[in-house]
Amino acid sequence: MHFDDKIPIYYQIKNHIYHEIITGTLQPGEKLPSVRQLAVDVTANVNTVQRALSEMIAAGIIESKRGRGNFVTMETTKITALKTQLVTTQLAHVYQQLHALNLSDEEILVSVQQYIEQRGQNK
Amino acid sequence: MHFDDKIPIYYQIKNHIYHEIITGTLQPGEKLPSVRQLAVDVTANVNTVQRALSEMIAAGIIESKRGRGNFVTMETTKITALKTQLVTTQLAHVYQQLHALNLSDEEILVSVQQYIEQRGQNK
DNA sequence: TATAGTGTAATAGTAAAATATAACACTAGG
DNA sequence: CCTAGTGTTATATTTTACTATTACACTATA
Numbered sequence: 001m002h003f004d005d006k007i008p009i010y011y012q013i014k015n016h017i018y019h020e021i022i023t024g025t026l027q028p029g030e031k032l033p034s035v036r037q038l039a040v041d042v043t044a045n046v047n048t049v050q051r052a053l054s055e056m057i058a059a060g061i062i063e064s065k066r067g068r069g070n071f072v073t074m075e076t077t078k079i080t081a082l083k084t085q086l087v088t089t090q091l092a093h094v095y096q097q098l099h100a101l102n103l104s105d106e107e108i109l110v111s112v113q114q115y116i117e118q119r120g121q122n123k
Numbered sequence: 124m125h126f127d128d129k130i131p132i133y134y135q136i137k138n139h140i141y142h143e144i145i146t147g148t149l150q151p152g153e154k155l156p157s158v159r160q161l162a163v164d165v166t167a168n169v170n171t172v173q174r175a176l177s178e179m180i181a182a183g184i185i186e187s188k189r190g191r192g193n194f195v196t197m198e199t200t201k202i203t204a205l206k207t208q209l210v211t212t213q214l215a216h217v218y219q220q221l222h223a224l225n226l227s228d229e230e231i232l233v234s235v236q237q238y239i240e241q242r243g244q245n246k
Numbered sequence: 247t248a249t250a251g252t253g254t255a256a257t258a259g260t261a262a263a264a265t266a267t268a269a270c271a272c273t274a275g276g
Numbered sequence: 277c278c279t280a281g282t283g284t285t286a287t288a289t290t291t292t293a294c295t296a297t298t299a300c301a302c303t304a305t306a
Binding site: 093097 | 131134211214223231239242
Binding site: 157158173176177187188189190191192 | 251252253255256
């Protein structure tokens, strides 16, 4: 797995798994790979994976069953809530950043639109 | 200055000064505060500030004159190029993230629009 | 020419993340 | 009951960013 060296690995692992849950790669109730297997998958240490998992367990997205494995929550409301939370975080961040670069609300919207259009052409 | 503990301080300082240059708080050719003063301003160490400055110097945005101070480049083309580069980076990042959350191009655009609208109301 | 202000760099120490490794606790299945 | 597979935890070590401190190099000016 590719890591951004400006962000803690455990944090990136957490985000990675969250994405898999939200996109349905990991279904509600599904068992995750074992922590040892996950460590191999993402090329990180077991303790680092465990730290990521611990936060997801604390957030109620993952349920841990000792001796059996880690499972995605069956409460789909939690998952949709997670998605909106992540989306909002992203929007707030980019808005704040572009605003700090002196772009008006209108300019922000247009720049997003243009980025998407231009991106469609280069494909 | 407020720091995000998930991102290196020197990196945040660099971004902070870039923003000041782009918004015109720091004009082309203008002298920056001394490294020691900057360290006080942003509540960080001189070496950390210096690391941020070094990268900006390497990027050609800041010119360093030993014994005199650090100065914003007079080449305004470099500054406008920097702005577009920073904006594009932000757009690419948020697009990639939202796309990874399974949002279509259309949904991304709408969500940005809604975020801005809703934000206007809460003010 | 002396001095204050500037950038630059080196050293040593601290803190946090990540690693390697091992051990412990529990579960399921043969 | 034993064993393999699971989560959990602990220890020691390494790495990196950051800090504190000091020293050096250069510039302007009183």
